[in-house]
Amino acid sequence: MSKTTIQSIPVLDFSLFETDPKTFLDALKPAARDVGFFYLTGHGIAQSLIDDVLSASRRFFSLPEADKLKIEMVNSPHFRGYNRVGQELTKGQRDWREQIDIGSEAAALPVDGGQPAWTRLQGPNLWPDALPELKPILLEWQSELTKLSTRLLKAFAVALEQDRDIFETIYAGTPNQLIKIIRYPGRDATGSEQGVGAHKDSGFLTLLLQEKQKGLEVETEDGRWIEAEPRPGTFVVNIGELLELATDGYLKATVHRVVTPPAGTDRLSVAFFLGAPFDAEVPLLDLAPHLKAQAGGVTRDPHNPLFRNSGQNALKSRLRSHPDVAARHHADLLVAQARAEAVPVA
């Protein structure tokens, strides 16, 4: 099957990876290679935790604007905190969504000029005083989703006919765990169809929880868009650019977008992005000849160079998506970034 024939997003039951691995891997291989997107059931995350995350997220977005703006991202050199609707850019265009970004909890590193630039990504999260329960709920979510995505990455390794622990550098220590809680206002409240513009995710794997409203669309190779509507109790899993890089394009990071929901509604989603520790290099897999023959190389885009160093790759995406944070805290890096874009490295 090629991507051009895809009509719908496959559904995979992860509990089979323990009980009947062959069946699971036989389903994972085409889902990963041909679609790059699938629904995951049997993931073991408690429904009560899912419900807590969704309801705490709703409560956050219902806070008075002044409470949300107290943790605005522009105050964080580490790209943490709240963004108003229209604050984030995809390919230079405004995304009509409000969101809060939560990364790994760690102390900031000194910026003394001698450190690699990506060390600036490390630092504390911003938590809303007005909603103290958000922090424990989301830190539990972060820990559970890290475990789940690590197990999934092991399944990907086996599906790629590699040692199960080939990606150990990704999840040993502290991986790069980014949670984004997102609300897309309805069409009456926005000036645009663009909830989030067409893009690829920049990490290894993304696990997305959707509330009730649809809007997520996945691009096929022949340029059609298919809906990945919410399915209760599932995650939508998709492949990011670092997995494309690790497999020399055997797996592709699939382009997707969110369309603004209808007037009078809104849409809530919670995305979890598993990246690598900032100081890790992405492993380049030595694929078996029959897989290598199908690896078409990494997509080359002069506007989006891929770096093997995980921190450099993450910093590139953050500077591009959040120009207000970049201008306030990292003006010195923007010059270097512009230079790097002229010379792709991957």
Ligand SMILES: O=C(O)CCC(=O)C(=O)O
């Ligand atoms: O909100 C969604 O459904 C998807 C969001 C997304 O693709 C992203 O933030 O990278």
Ligand SMILES: [Fe+2]
């Ligand atoms: Fe995405």
